[in-house]
Amino acid sequence: PAASKNTIRVNSPRVRCDSASAEKKKIMCTEAEIEQKRLAALAKRRQREQEQQQQQKKR
Secondary structure, three states: OHHHHHHHHHHHHHHHHHHHHHHHHHHHHHHHHHHHHHHHHHHHHHHHHHHHHHHHHHO
């Protein structure tokens, strides 16, 4: 009985940890994706603004 108690004790927290870390990874992934998309959008906007400024200078 002692051995089985130990294995249960060792196993259950590990499972909890794994699921929690998986959730955290998911959240971190989505946050990173959002950040990347936002940076990409910002870069595009800046490029457009620079192009407009160059066109205005030519005129």
